[in-house]
Amino acid sequence: MPDSAAAHPAPVPGLSARDRQILELEGRTFRYVGAKERAIREQIGISKIAYYVRLNTLLDDPAALQAAPALINRLRARRTTAEGATAPQRDGRVA
Numbered sequence: 001m002p003d004s005a006a007a008h009p010a011p012v013p014g015l016s017a018r019d020r021q022i023l024e025l026e027g028r029t030f031r032y033v034g035a036k037e038r039a040i041r042e043q044i045g046i047s048k049i050a051y052y053v054r055l056n057t058l059l060d061d062p063a064a065l066q067a068a069p070a071l072i073n074r075l076r077a078r079r080t081t082a083e084g085a086t087a088p089q090r091d092g093r094v095a
Contacts, residue, residue, distance in 0.1 A: 015064060015067055020067065022058065025044065027071050059075055
């Protein structure tokens with residue numbers, strides 16, 4: 001039987017309730033196109049642009065790393081890979 005404290009970690013100082021909601025939502029998997037955007041609007045009450053701006057800020061927040069280390073490290077790696085994918089090629093061309 002799983003420990004309920006592990007499923008719902010205690011609040012981490014420095015993270016707001018909204019920040020915890022964003023981390024929880026980002027850790028979920030969505031099956032259908034648009035389901036995540038709908039959850040952002042309905043559960044958190046912000047636009048998807050505001051969500052991703054805040055999520056990007058959380059990736060650099062030590063409190064977020066403490067709250068969800070696996071998620072933050074996975075997203076940091078994805079962010080680094082995405083930035084590297086758009087870097088100019090050796091001959092100076094972007095695409």
